[in-house]
Amino acid sequence: MLDANLKAQLKAYLEKVTQPFEIVASLDNGAKSTELKTLLEEIASMSDKITLRTDGDDARTPSFSLNRIDGNISLRFAGIPMGHEFTSLVLALLQVGGHPSKLGQEVIEQISNLQGKMHFETYFSLSCQNCPDVVQALNLMAVLNPNISHVAIDGALFQDEVEERQVMSVPMVFLNGEMFAQGRMDVEEILAKVDTGSVEREAAKMNEKDPFEVLVIGGGPAGAAASIYSARKGIRTGVAAERFGGQVLDTMSIENFISVKETEGPKLVRAMEEHVRDYDIDVMNLQTASRLIPAAEEGGLHTVEFESGASLKAKTVIISTGARWREMNVPGEQEYRTRGVAYCPHCDGPLYKGKDVAVIGGGNSGVEAAIDLAGLVKHVTLLEFADTLRADEVLQRKLKSLPNVTVIKSAMTTEVIGDGSKVTGLIYQDRTTEESHTINLDGIFVQIGLLPNTEWLKDTVALSKHGEIEIDARCATNIPGIFAAGDVTTVPYKQIVIAMGEGSKASLSAFDHLIRS
Missing domain, CATH: 3.50.50.60 (FAD/NAD(P)-binding domain)
Incomplete structure (x- = not known):
């Protein structure tokens, strides 16, 4: 089932398991059950802290649960988590086995304090690059809070369920039997939906922040590059993004990023975020900008307001809000979105x-x-x-x-x-x-094609007839102290490598503006 190289890597990971747990498989006589049993036997043979049982009685077959011997965890995979979901399986094995997550303590406490029974079901496909983020987030929440249970379901293996529940787009998540969300989400986004009051608490914290010297709006390639270049200059830098990574998160294969022969969008985003967090950069995720208020006079502070109710001030602003999929704008499109x-x-x-x-x-x-x-x-x-x-x-x-x-x-x-x-x-x-x-x-x-995310900028910076921000060779807009970079601008050729270069250029231009002001 696993090749020698993958076995060696997995065995090395499983050495980090500190608490014993058991894998309980629910199988039938089908070929997929035989395939799953082989995989689970290989996994169990790699650690003396993992026990495999094949007497499970779950209605979904093939499936398996991960149960800590001395704990109360409800986490299940229905199907064979290979492809993009193999990483989800590895992380689940480690976390159920006691290996700590990389989440901040504040987020861990927020998950642990959630009240009320929550049973999540996530439908995924093995070729979906967005699905692992959702599966991994909900698996971790199930590990951290006994009130939370989660089952990840391969839609291709359980077609009857897919048809009955009209799952026509993945990842699709149900909570306690009701439709909860569709599309890529991370832990913070899920918490924002289930923890009422979290949005208001985060907005209150943002409102108390001191003004930034450079405030980057958007966390895609342009925004990441801009923030790194600013932080390296030693100036106070903040990044407010609707979702860190932007459109790159939805990109399956990347083969033209120079020096990297081939990669995938989510993998590149993880590397970008790690690089950003290596610096003293204030990253504020899940923040959708709603209004830009330019400084009343040159050298003053610009203000950016957000849908959450927060607002931030800055001496310079770099707008890198990117673009989104262009819609057909015909009758029936919105009605049947995610339903065909x-x-x-x-x-x-x-x-x-x-x-x-x-x-x-x-x-x-x-x-x-x-x-x-x-x-x-x-x-x-x-x-x-x-x-x-x-x-x-x-x-x-x-x-x-x-x-x-x-x-x-x-x-x-x-x-x-x-x-x-x-x-x-x-x-x-x-x-x-x-x-x-x-x-x-x-x-x-x-x-x-794509549509620039500039609706919130009308009547402020100059826009082209296509809605893109008009910039000069230094990424400057028509308003002093406000710059823009990446797919949201008039720069030709919407490419990751170009966006990164434009973000770097915008940051250097913002720094030049600061020292000259």
Whole structure:
């Protein structure tokens, strides 16, 4: 089940286990149960503190729980946690075995003090790069608080549940049987939803902070680079981000980040955050900016207000709020979002195995999505608004070689249709003949580019007709002391490496502004 290299690494990790625990497997006669049993036997053989039992009676098979001998922990995997979830399994083994987490003491106490029974169920897919963050967060909460239980469920293995509960996008989390959340979340985000009052407490703390010399809004590649460059100058630096990492967290494969042959978005974000936290930088996560109030006079303090009710002041501000997936903005899209309308083919593709789907968009992202999905689903229909595809020629050749892909050009999607609970198809207009056509579908993957996160900046900094922040060669906006960097700006070519360079440049420009002021 595990190759020699993986076994050696896992055995080294399991040497950190300090408390005995048992793995209790619930199995049937199927091939997947046999596969899971082999994996669990290999794990148990690596540590004398781990005992394996195969007499579990959970209704979901194959599945297994991790139970501390002298504790009260309810943590279960339904399925075989390999792929992206193998790290979740390793962390769960360590944490149930007594190895401490890297969470701050304040967060650990917040989890431990949560009251009331909370039973979480998370549906994931093994190809989803966002799912492990949710699974690992809820597993850790179950380890730290006996009132919390968690089961992580591989949607591809439990299709009946997926259909019954209409799980059409992962990660999807249920709390005590009711829909709780969908999409990537970390511990702080989950706590903000279950711990009433935490948002207000954090806002009150932020309101008491002294003014920053450089305040970075946004925690993607541009924001991370800007904050590091500022901190290295020895000036008081803060970062307020809606979610640290931004769009990179949703990026599956990165192969053009110079000096790193291949990596994944979440892995790169973890490295960025570790680098940022190596410096004396005040990181404030889960903070969505709502208003910018420029200084009344040059040399004064700028103010940034947040949806949480907090506000921060700074001598200079670097805006790096990035961009988000562009939506089709047609009837039915919002109604069926996460119920057939999806934006991440890597995450949600396995849920549509054997079904008919559409991809909207003929650029690199759309064609790559269609190629990936073709290996999972029954049939892919790719719709492109223009009369030609915009993807690289090598991708187009690969797409044309696939027998279960249909490409429709000059197609304008006009409506998403469904039965009230899930997507059943879409309507598009042929832009050449102006005739309308209906396609019966189970899922729609939207891949039509990005939209800058600048709604909160209207009537302050100058924006282009596309909503991007207009900047000069030094990343300066039209307002002295306010700079911008990355995908949120007019800089061409939205790439991670370019965003990092622009963030560094914005920081150096802000420092230059400070010393000249």
